[in-house]
Amino acid sequence: MEVLHIEARKKFDFDKINWKALDELKLEEVSLAASVQYLDLLKEVKDYLEEKDIKVIVKKGAYHDGQVLGCNPVAFDENAKTLLLLCDGKFHALNNALRLGREISVFNGDRIENVAKEDIDKMKAKIKGKQAKFLSSNKIGLLVSTKLGQESKNFKKVAEKIEAKGKEIYVFSTDNIDVNEFENFNYIEMWVNTACFGIGLDDPRIVNLQDILEFL
Known part of the structure; x- marks a missing residue:
């Protein structure tokens, strides 16, 4: 039986993105990734950050450039100063943070959340x-x-x-x-x-x- 997989990508009004939230991170170098729903936002965020002379790293991901899965952190460059994930909530970020042993900032287009060291330590326990x-x-x-x-x-x-x-x-x-x-x-x-x-x-x-x- 043939199976057709269709990606469900979120539609964004880029004029309503809270770009100032990204400025609060005070980035110098960032490894940027996204869940499949947020891949269409990835290029816009990359362009925005690069216009501010921030080094942005986008690696080959699970299927697309920059795509993360909850169980696969391959899209991140673990040597980058900051890891930034575009998605809703902390589901994808938490497991990626555990696998990499790194804190991850999460941006959903409106606000920044963080998977901090305390979150990682609690999950490890x-x-x-x-x-x-x-x-x-x-x-x-x-x-x-x-x-x-x-x-x-x-x-x-x-x-x-x-x-x-x-x-x-x-x-x-x-x-x-x-x-x-x-x-x-x-x-x-x-x-x-x-x-x-x-x-x-x-x-x-x-x-x-x-x-x-x-x-x-």
């Missing part, structure tokens, strides 16, 4: 707690999404590595991961998520695969 629970658990549920773009092609190897640690592994493959269904499998002590990292972001029962790879 949560992850450490989940790692400890994974290590002490015997029965592990491995969450595998069948959605295009989220499926884990190496989940069998992951399952084998977890099993090699003396744990019982149960693989749950589905198109829609519904955490409300977990109560039907109350023998599972800890869930390992191989799909979108957001599924396990704030749920203490779920640890993302990337956070336990060092133990496998």
Whole structure:
């Protein structure tokens, strides 16, 4: 079956963009990236900053130049003085900040938000707690999404590595991961998520695969 993916990009009235918010960052050099919804704003922001003699770095991203995914910080130049992400909210920024170990400023066209060191430290503390629970658990549920773009092609190897640690592994493959269904499998002590990292972001029962790879 053929599948057509259509990008949903946000429409902007560039005359209503709060450009002064960018001035408050007092930038000298910035690595600029955007979620797919905000890619049409990226060029405008780049041009605006460069007119102010600010060095702007836009790298090849997930699919387009400058495009970030929540699980993929490749669009950022981690050596740049400032990292600036164009998107709504902190969802994409938080995981990118965790992976890079860097603070990230977020601009939605109206205001600036920041994923600060305190935010990163809080999330790292949560992850450490989940790692400890994974290590002490015997029965592990491995969450595998069948959605295009989220499926884990190496989940069998992951399952084998977890099993090699003396744990019982149960693989749950589905198109829609519904955490409300977990109560039907109350023998599972800890869930390992191989799909979108957001599924396990704030749920203490779920640890993302990337956070336990060092133990496998």
